[in-house]
Amino acid sequence: MTQIRTRIAPSPTGDPHVGTAYIALFNRAFAKSHGGQFILRIEDTDQGRSTPESEAAILKSLSWLGLEWDEGPDCGGPHGPYRQSERKAIYQKYAQQLVDEGHAFHCFCTAERLEQMRQERQAEGLSGYDGHCAHLPAEEVAKRLAAGEPSVVRMKVPESGVCELQDELRGQIDIEWQQIDMQVLLKSDGMPTYHLACVVDDHLMEITHVLRGEEWISSTPKQVLLYQYFGWQPPVFCHLPLLRNADKSKLSKRKNPTSIDYYHALGILPEALLNFLGMMGWTMPNGEEKFSQQQMIEHFDVKRVSLGGPVFDPEKLDWLNGRYIREDLSAEELLQRLIDWRFNKEFVGQFLPMVQQRIERLSDAAPLAQFFFQGLPSMTPASFESVKLDEDALKKVLQLILWKLEAQRHWSKDSIMEDLKQVAEHQALKMRDVMPAMFISITGSPASVSVLDAMAILGPDMTRGRIRHAIDVLGGLGKKKLKSLEKEFLQMAKASD
Numbered sequence: 001m002t003q004i005r006t007r008i009a010p011s012p013t014g015d016p017h018v019g020t021a022y023i024a025l026f027n028r029a030f031a032k033s034h035g036g037q038f039i040l041r042i043e044d045t046d047q048g049r050s051t052p053e054s055e056a057a058i059l060k061s062l063s064w065l066g067l068e069w070d071e072g073p074d075c076g077g078p079h080g081p082y083r084q085s086e087r088k089a090i091y092q093k094y095a096q097q098l099v100d101e102g103h104a105f106h107c108f109c110t111a112e113r114l115e116q117m118r119q120e121r122q123a124e125g126l127s128g129y130d131g132h133c134a135h136l137p138a139e140e141v142a143k144r145l146a147a148g149e150p151s152v153v154r155m156k157v158p159e160s161g162v163c164e165l166q167d168e169l170r171g172q173i174d175i176e177w178q179q180i181d182m183q184v185l186l187k188s189d190g191m192p193t194y195h196l197a198c199v200v201d202d203h204l205m206e207i208t209h210v211l212r213g214e215e216w217i218s219s220t221p222k223q224v225l226l227y228q229y230f231g232w233q234p235p236v237f238c239h240l241p242l243l244r245n246a247d248k249s250k251l252s253k254r255k256n257p258t259s260i261d262y263y264h265a266l267g268i269l270p271e272a273l274l275n276f277l278g279m280m281g282w283t284m285p286n287g288e289e290k291f292s293q294q295q296m297i298e299h300f301d302v303k304r305v306s307l308g309g310p311v312f313d314p315e316k317l318d319w320l321n322g323r324y325i326r327e328d329l330s331a332e333e334l335l336q337r338l339i340d341w342r343f344n345k346e347f348v349g350q351f352l353p354m355v356q357q358r359i360e361r362l363s364d365a366a367p368l369a370q371f372f373f374q375g376l377p378s379m380t381p382a383s384f385e386s387v388k389l390d391e392d393a394l395k396k397v398l399q400l401i402l403w404k405l406e407a408q409r410h411w412s413k414d415s416i417m418e419d420l421k422q423v424a425e426h427q428a429l430k431m432r433d434v435m436p437a438m439f440i441s442i443t444g445s446p447a448s449v450s451v452l453d454a455m456a457i458l459g460p461d462m463t464r465g466r467i468r469h470a471i472d473v474l475g476g477l478g479k480k481k482l483k484s485l486e487k488e489f490l491q492m493a494k495a496s497d
């Protein structure tokens with residue numbers, strides 16, 4: 001019997017997302033329930049957006065959750081390397097094979113031509129590449145390549161007919177080939193795009209089942225076609241339902257924090273978060289809501305995943321986490337969890353020197369530092385009384401700062417300061433008008449230890465979560481204002497480029 005092998009294939013382009021953990025959990029549960037293997041592969045072909053920091057954070061948070069992998073970039077394995085940026089030569093070889101066999105072609109179109117083509121086709125209600133380079137004579141192609149003219153490799157796609165996809169949960173999905181673009185497989189710098197790299201790797205890594213989010217359904221025809229071109233057996237595809245906000249929209253950080261680190265900072269236990277993610281579209285046969293990963297594995301049946309969009313409800317997560325704290329931990333274990341979480345030298349040591357400068361008694365330390373241990377500090381609109389900005393200006397400035405910090409890739413006191421300064425300048429405000437609003441949003445009080453240091457220590461997710469919370473407490477901005485502010489933000493970002 002074939003060994004069942006599944007994988008999680010995150011792109012290291014941001015914070016470790018709860019959606020990645022959700023998909024990883026279902027892949028792991030499926031593989032382990034069949035005595036199979038679960039692989040971690042890093043899809044970092046988008047070199048402009050991928051960072052080693054993000055990769056490290058993803059690995060760290062998945063292992064914090066107990067989602068260990070059998071093969072991966074850190075532990076190796078027989079099918080490595082497990083980082084796509086290290087597999088360039090492999091993809092180039094397969095792209096060449098497709099060109100040689102007439103399934104793909106070199107495309108020399110310039111950015112200008114592609115833009116003009118896009119506009120013309122759009123006017124006709126069409127999309128995608130027009131096939132301009134698909135039929136260039138072989139001698140011309142050879143000549144242009146030899147002359148060093150830049151080109152990409154695109155895949156050929158049938159002009160008519162229907163792609164019949166088989167999905168383990170949804171049955172057959174029909175997608176017309178006309179809707180499928182002649183996808184770029186290899187970029188002009190020799191880097192593959194997602195589709196080529198994913199298919200080649202899933203094949204070479206002997207992946208038997210691909211469980212991934214439903215947002216990938218529309219990519220699957222291209223991948224099925226590539227399997228066909230290569231003459232390879234495709235894996236079984238199973239597209240899992242997307243996590244949703246309470247209003248059923250796709251889970252987004254605008255409405256819910258989505259970073260695993262945020263839930264760690266909030267004091268959610270890894271086993272509770274994992275259990276909660278296991279409840280997304282799946283239930284234990286006996287209906288019990290509290291279950292361990294091992295229990296999930298023992299009872300897992302992918303056919304029982306329900307497609308109705310599972311809601312990521314933070315209140316339910318709190319409720320479940322409370323059950324774990326009360327029912328599963330002895331007082332001693334709870335103490336140890338607290339120590340591992342925040343009550344340790346490493347964490348306290350970061351802000352203690354600042355506290356030291358401001359206290360007269362040891363008993364002053366805890367009240368001054370309490371906000372470092374909080375989730376979202378309690379506050380009301382009245383908490384912002386000392387801020388010398390009217391409510392609209394205040395919400396605006398907080399929102400701009402939030403967006404700025406969401407785009408910030410390098411989290412440090414200096415970079416945060418730069419971001420705040422830029423927003424203040426853009427809004428023609430003085431820093432002394434902006435800082436009090438930050439103090440209250442982050443610490444819940446108008447004065448405390450340095451708020452810039454505090455933000456650096458609390459980290460990006462908790463900082464952003466608190467600013468978002470402050471905006472909500474102030475009544476939010478409303479759709480219309482948010483839209484026009486978004487424009488302002490883009491202008492501000494442009495001006496600072």
Ligand code: GLU
Pocket residue numbers: 009010011043198211212213216
């Ligand atoms: N790199 C893709 C992602 O970021 C993987 C999609 C897939 O599982 O095929 O989710």
